[in-house]
Amino acid sequence: MAQKLPLAALNALPAGDFAAALANIFEHSPWIAEAAAQARPFATLADLRTALIGVIDNASPERRLALINAHPDLANRTQRAVGLTAESTAEQDGAGLDRLSDVEFKLFERSNAAYKQKFGFPFVLCVRRHTRDSIFDAFARRLQNPPQQEAGEAIREIGRIATLRLAELVEGDSSLAVSGRLSTHVLDTHGGQPAAGVQLELIELSRHGADRLIGRAVTNTDGRTDRALIEGRPVPIGAYELRFHIGAYFARHGVELSDPAFLDVVPVRFGVSEPERHLHVPLLVTPWSYTTYRGS
Amino acid sequence: MAQKLPLAALNALPAGDFAAALANIFEHSPWIAEAAAQARPFATLADLRTALIGVIDNASPERRLALINAHPDLANRTQRAVGLTAESTAEQDGAGLDRLSDVEFKLFERSNAAYKQKFGFPFVLCVRRHTRDSIFDAFARRLQNPPQQEAGEAIREIGRIATLRLAELVEGDSSLAVSGRLSTHVLDTHGGQPAAGVQLELIELSRHGADRLIGRAVTNTDGRTDRALIEGRPVPIGAYELRFHIGAYFARHGVELSDPAFLDVVPVRFGVSEPERHLHVPLLVTPWSYTTYRGS
Amino acid sequence: MAQKLPLAALNALPAGDFAAALANIFEHSPWIAEAAAQARPFATLADLRTALIGVIDNASPERRLALINAHPDLANRTQRAVGLTAESTAEQDGAGLDRLSDVEFKLFERSNAAYKQKFGFPFVLCVRRHTRDSIFDAFARRLQNPPQQEAGEAIREIGRIATLRLAELVEGDSSLAVSGRLSTHVLDTHGGQPAAGVQLELIELSRHGADRLIGRAVTNTDGRTDRALIEGRPVPIGAYELRFHIGAYFARHGVELSDPAFLDVVPVRFGVSEPERHLHVPLLVTPWSYTTYRGS
């Protein structure tokens, strides 16, 4: 990852350099940073973000529409071939949009087309807060919006995209609150101790394409993973499955099991709805029972 | 299902008719029923079974080997084309051996061949007590046996096959104990009541082929299913998944959920090891937590 | 317990004998059964009950008031010395009103006095549906009633008393539905089996007096008690504690425990609000964890 720019340094730049440094925060729309440069210095990243969003809020409807139109379609192979901004490409790849099934690809084509036909501008979504499934859900929901309201949603999403890009570009305080966290904890209630050495996988589920393995870990002596399963970024909205290799754990501890074991791989399937929150999904487990819950 | 023959009527038949009536209990081996006819009358089905098994136990090694050799290979398409006994066909189809994936089919071919090469007789297994996965596990385990011991295992399996066929053919007491039971119960611990109207599916899992939907049900006002998920027959050894449609249940009850719901379809994956026992797999569930366990 | 009178025999009695047989259903008020005798024969006990209650509902306000006034005070030692009906004595003793603490006794005196002063008639309650605590709660609640409404409540309680007496006196169908049930089940989720041989006690809790041991049992091989903890009668409204001797159970099974054990006697405290329902209070337990819930 590139070196971040300190907020103080950004504040101190000549106006043109300031705008250039922030050029990529908004797709092809340098006018926003140029206008915000007048309001320097910014005490916090949140203040800077507020100033940038304020420029958009005060812009004419035409300029706002042009900003929306500056965005690429999601998962559009032709645009991708011609060239997206590096930021757009990374964001779309992160959400798995470069590895779609045929069904998913066709759904994207159809959804983009239906959306454009209704609203006349491309569908804008902060994809780093989403999985493939939740993008389709967002299409379905927003296609019901009246056009005026939908333009507002698009602008809000542009604000979310900009916030995440800002947090990566500029070094500052934690005031942007762009990161969530997904964590787990395995308690062995047969032995009355944290379950250490349990292998686990995190899978992103998909209704129309392939499920996607997005993490593996082994629990430490405290029954937790050394690093959270997802952290330092939004936890994408969507459906997930954690798989805990419990049978192997108890077998290693010499616990007498049935053959096959009553519990071998324990799947816990759950939905994420708030990308910027901490979601804790623990497991209390014996060879014959388990409990899971949304913890904190 | 054909009308069953009462045990009393069977006891009263001429010896030849008795043997004819039981001809299909053992594959192509009428001599067993013929010999057992001498020991009539039988007070219970278990007594009859004991007499039949006793005939085999007292037979010469050659006759016992011939009995084993009278059995078909599992999942052998050539033999199937030529014609198995109706009983063998039904039993193999019940275990899904007529709908194998290519990988599974090749595994069967290879396993049958390896087994025959080592032992010189076909692999005999009471498939109604098994799933595809547990058949492969049985192959793997029994291929490790010394030949003498393996002939004993094959005879034991022939006894199990005969017991199940006997229980279907003859009407009598419950002394054969061939049936297990798989049941569930959904408790809504958010509302403090049985969860009625919860859709659920029972899936047989497979390591090498396709998972197989083997049952659907909806819970009744007591949170149970009107009939057990499996009953009146052995619960095949293997791995299963129950899927409880919990999100839809709570949504119908007007409970406020996140979007997507934290819990939507709850999968509970478990192994069955004792086909003739009652296995109870309940779910205690709120929109934010659940507990499952091996009940009784 | 005295022999019950079959409903058919009751239907066939001369009117005078019929009224005499039911004389004790209502305290000192033979006129009710006398009037109901005209409506014979009764197909079910519920029909008979309806007829009896109908007589009261159609009686003049003066007669209804006289019926209420025919009832003794609760826990009144003077009246007890002079003599209650045998039915009243048994019912009050069953609720523990013969073994009150001094504080409880004074509370009864004060409550009875306050009630009589406000309403001019004695407090009537079907005490077999209550514990000491819930009697005090009923006093507190009903003292808020307007007099007209309170007379109605008293009559309703007289109907409940009569229903229970009727169910004990006359042999008939189960149409009166006077009985509830309290049951438990102990599952050993450490061993994956019902917990057999667990000693347990059922305690009725009291805010103003001594807690009262009302049952002891040992779980059977299915982890249940051979008989329900309470059955064949209402489960009195109130607060209870079940105490499960879990430490001793796991020690007997050779499970390694800490010293002292993390779990020894597990108390489960719960309230009963519906005396005629089945309340199931199970325990899923390991040496290091447990779960309990309102089951069914």
Place this chain on the structure above:
Amino acid sequence: MAQKLPLAALNALPAGDFAAALANIFEHSPWIAEAAAQARPFATLADLRTALIGVIDNASPERRLALINAHPDLANRTQRAVGLTAESTAEQDGAGLDRLSDVEFKLFERSNAAYKQKFGFPFVLCVRRHTRDSIFDAFARRLQNPPQQEAGEAIREIGRIATLRLAELVEGDSSLAVSGRLSTHVLDTHGGQPAAGVQLELIELSRHGADRLIGRAVTNTDGRTDRALIEGRPVPIGAYELRFHIGAYFARHGVELSDPAFLDVVPVRFGVSEPERHLHVPLLVTPWSYTTYRGS
């Protein structure tokens, strides 16, 4: 609490002052600190403790016996009237030995007498690691010891007492590890959130005397208590009950409850066996169910 002495300052004192500073670490036995003074400087508190214990280990049997005999009886009212060291008084009071029931007091008298008769020296125990119940358990267990072994146990307890006094007297590193921790966490699995504002009490249970309220707290927005229930000292070995006021919590949240509530005050009774460890006792709770376990 008095100002602590830094270890560096202690190291720098003249030998006599060093011994004087540590005089109260061991009851009436200045010779131990005097001898240990030779080994200065000490890098850590654990090193200092090791040196002090080493002096005892290397002392003659007579001196070791004199050290044991320098200790008071537990809960001896006569000695208390005459005067214990301030340290002994505070320690015994902390364990509740100044508020014994008559039964407990007699048990102490009898236990002390039996012990002295058998061993000829007073019973020494680090009471800050114990409750009344576990002191009686220790009496019972140690009375079974052969005299030689018991003298060793007494010396070990003197070491534990000294370690705790040292940790309070000298400011240093955390190398003595004298503190445990008892914590809780309440999760509302009905609402899917931490349960904030739950009142709870911690009770020390007693077999022979009165239970003793030793803490009250209210859960914060994270469902935890702002400070651990016990911390910064050993968690005394014994039996405890946590009482969670769950009914009031759900009533405040507008959840529909039965009357009386199925769950009102939830008691969780547990044993503590390792005073220097962290014991976490959480509660996952709905109005109709709960789960608790030994967490970490």
